[in-house]
Amino acid sequence: MVKRVSLWNEGCPVARSLDVIGDWWSLLIIRDAFDGARRFSEFQxxxxxGKGVLASRLRDLVERGIFETCPASDGTAYREYVLTATGRGLFPVIVALRQWAEDCLFAPDEHRSSLVDKERGVSIARLEVRSVDGRALAWSDTQVRGVVTSKRKTRAPA
Amino acid sequence: MVKRVSLWNEGCPVARSLDVIGDWWSLLIIRDAFDGARRFSEFQxxxxxGKGVLASRLRDLVERGIFETCPASDGTAYREYVLTATGRGLFPVIVALRQWAEDCLFAPDEHRSSLVDKERGVSIARLEVRSVDGRALAWSDTQVRGVVTSKRKTRAPA
DNA sequence: CACTCTGGTTTCATCTTGAAACCACTTTGA
DNA sequence: TCAAAGTGGTTTCAAGATGAAACCAGAGTG
Incomplete structure (x- = not known):
């Protein structure tokens, strides 16, 4: 295990997500996978x-079901790391981070990469939080229900 | 600075986001703020x-414009930490993490908290990535444009 | 006015990271 | 075919980050 403290057993889904992909490198590795990286050396x-940290992260992410390994697509004997369905499910998270940075972290004239619809070259719409009946919701319109009161931390298994 | 390596100067907005809120605790602190926490002791x-790490994180997050301090709302001389507009802009990120965990990280029967529309008690719809003309897009329908080729890391300022 | 609470800082042992050296196996190329 | 280079790691070690606990100043309370 990489972390000293596990948040897995809290009832909060956000905490559980961060327990899996909340460390410094994981989301960047996953971003590179979305951008087409597959081989150890491409990520590195x-x-x-560092190679040691990358090896450790990829091992964890495979173990957690975010990546799986398969034979290299170029016919060589090497392996590739590809996102599982679970890993691909993080796409909205990456998009949300990207949009937040574009809005709040870049100067208007600053160079940045952008995400577009591959077919038509058209850009991505802003993610919006909506209720099931379609109304757009701000943070202040929402509330967390059924929080587990125990917020004490638990030791990660050795 | 908390981190050894800064990704701020890469063109990728995802990297820049993670440079600000990508460490182990920041998103959890922000989640608690969305859940109503305001005082140092509430977060802790x-x-x-640990108090030392929390103090350091809150200092960073204030410096980065995610939180601001203001006089305590209960009339005492203490201060409170409240999210700025920039910080509130992270709401879709938190929702995306929550939904991913709900889908992929919980057993069907497992206890979890849930996010609902406060007014009507109705739950939140799944976030969807769409093009500006409204079509739902999967990861494979998209592409990153204008990537900066330099991916070398830079030292964080002391 | 003594006592407690809040919001920290300091210190220190422990854990994680980054960099570099090293290694076995695969591929390339002369 | 055989040497050199590339791939995908592991090991080692110094330096940086974390967690726990001790400590402390200022604010609030009785």
């Missing part, structure tokens, strides 16, 4: 991450 | 985080 060069 | 007790 793309991120500038 | 809710998270089980």
């Amino acid at each position: 060069q793309g991120l500038g991450i | 007790q809710g998270l089980g985080i």
